[in-house]
Amino acid sequence: MSSVGFEGSNMETQCKSSTKQNLIDAFWSLYEKKDISKITVKEITTMAGYNRSTFYEYYRDVYDLLDQLEETLMESPMSEIENNFEGTGFESKLRIFSELFEKKKKYLSVLLGDNGDPAFHRKLKNKIKPGLKQTLKEEGLKDETIIDVILEYQVSAMLGIMVYMHTSDKKPDLSEVFEITYDLCNYGIKQTVEKLVQEEKNK
Amino acid sequence: MSSVGFEGSNMETQCKSSTKQNLIDAFWSLYEKKDISKITVKEITTMAGYNRSTFYEYYRDVYDLLDQLEETLMESPMSEIENNFEGTGFESKLRIFSELFEKKKKYLSVLLGDNGDPAFHRKLKNKIKPGLKQTLKEEGLKDETIIDVILEYQVSAMLGIMVYMHTSDKKPDLSEVFEITYDLCNYGIKQTVEKLVQEEKNK
DNA sequence: AGATATATTACAACACGTTGTTGGATTTGT
DNA sequence: ACAAATCCAACAACGTGTTGTAATATATCT
Structure with missing residues (x-):
């Protein structure tokens, strides 16, 4: 319920x-x-x-109800993300987030979907970013503007993928998707595509 | 009169x-x-x-007006993208798109923003994808599911960045942002960060 | 051309549904 | 029993979408 x-x-x-x-x-x-x-x-x-x-x-009205719903939804998942810093890299945090998404997907895939709330989309991004930002700074990056660009890029991509996975009729395999996004994130598109083409040939 | x-x-x-x-x-x-x-x-x-x-x-109503507005908005930019295949790579197409975004930014940054229309967000993605899909296939990729994942990842990231550029108060330098996203796309986050850290040291 | 039909464009009035509020009724805990 | 919490009927104000009508263009005919 x-x-x-x-x-x-x-x-x-x-x-x-x-x-x-x-x-x-x-x-x-x-x-x-x-x-x-x-x-x-x-x-x-x-x-x-x-x-x-x-x-x-x-x-107060229907939008007030949605706001409150979003608020409670935002609290628990993000506090978990903020407290799960043991993983060192970018990727481990992304994995943690994808697991949290899985738990709340009933709500998230709607709020981030076609009839969803664009403002929530941004609110969620802003909740995710601080943890990842920390990691980037540990890697040695200083320029805040640059950091923010990288974060926006990465978070947009990840959210896009997660919504896609839960709304696509193709219902792709979760772990396969995750491996691909992991590669895209770490090695870029060229190397990832090359690797995938190679794998297809070997089948 | x-x-x-x-x-x-x-x-x-x-x-x-x-x-x-x-x-x-x-x-x-x-x-x-x-x-x-x-x-x-x-x-x-x-x-x-x-x-x-x-x-x-x-x-018919206010939403009908918005729909029609979106429709006319969608026609010209995307037909340009579809007819601009001369560039070979992924990146050149992304650049073409970013230029189109620039032209229509008055409308796009609102429609894709906080009070925007999530359905439009997806419609736009779907207009962009076919051209990029073509490129991926030329690289040798066959599996449609895998291709779609890569497309979603890439398009989500690019749109995220573009909206971010036009709504952020920091007003980052366009060409600098583009270079970063270009690197992220091609080489992945690790190499890009390393490169950026190196550049910061050299200053 | 001039006169008459036809289409287009704008509007005022109407019936209806939704909103948010007020004041009062009913339930619940102690 | 009584006070707080919870629920509800009725009301006025507002927004919606439709209909019938007037004014002004445009087309057609002799």
Whole structure:
């Protein structure tokens, strides 16, 4: 049922209100299927079994609900990333992130998909970057502008791949995809393509 | 009077109605500033100087207007990409695309940005891919699934970088950014970082 | 040319659905 | 029992999309 759990170090009533979660669940089942702008408060509350006005007890509007959902979604995965620094390289952190993506894919693949929220896309990128930035600095890079360009490049590519994996009808093999992206990241496209062509010949 | 001079030798495109364009312009000036869901037909028509109902003569709703705008935007840039195959490598095509992006950046950086349209993001990717796919096949790659993964990786990274360049407050130097992404694409992150660290030391 | 049809463009008015709020009813914990 | 938490019916304001109509171009005919 609830994978987004609401826990609160935050203000306001964080009572056991299952109503809030019920509304989130109803909203999500709609959001998976259609654009947020076409979702009405009435739809959500009817589906969840409440009166429409009850919605406004908990959320300012539909976008407020989505914001809160995104917020809770953002907390746990990223704190895990931030606390998983044991791996030295860029790649190990990317792997950690891909595992976290896997856990939350139900939500992430929608939020990052065709009817998703572009602002969330950027928020997520900004959460991922600091950890990777650390690694780049340890490699000796100083220029912040350059670092940021590399981060944007890498994070965009990785997010693109992950969304692709979960939305493509081809359903490619996860570990195969990961190996390819790993190679692309480390050796660049030329060497990766050469290697892959070689492998195809050997089959 | 807004009588646009037209004689009989015209294609259907231009002189048809300036109203349509006026509505687009008004819409865009709003869309640059706020989310599409908060834009009302009334706002658009008032700003353009028409009655609200006039809007419905030309568009079904606000999203229809955006769709049509995206459609016309998609035509020219991509046909140029598709007809610019003279460059052999991946990189030259990427450069061509970045130049096209530059021309249309007023629209693209908004559509791909925080209040943009994720569906457009994917539509654009899909327009870019075929040309690059061709190149990969010429290199000897056969497996479609693998090709698609590489394309998604590369296109995601490039689009990410381009949006970043046009929205970052740092306003990084275009040619410098392009060189970095070129290196990342061709040689991978390790070699690129090493090279950059070396350059920083030499300064 | 002049007169009459035809198409296009703009608008005001209408019926309807959604929104967000208010004040009050009902449930729940202690 | 009583106070807080939770839920709901009704209301006014607003946005939507449609319809019928007026004004102004453009085409057609004699």
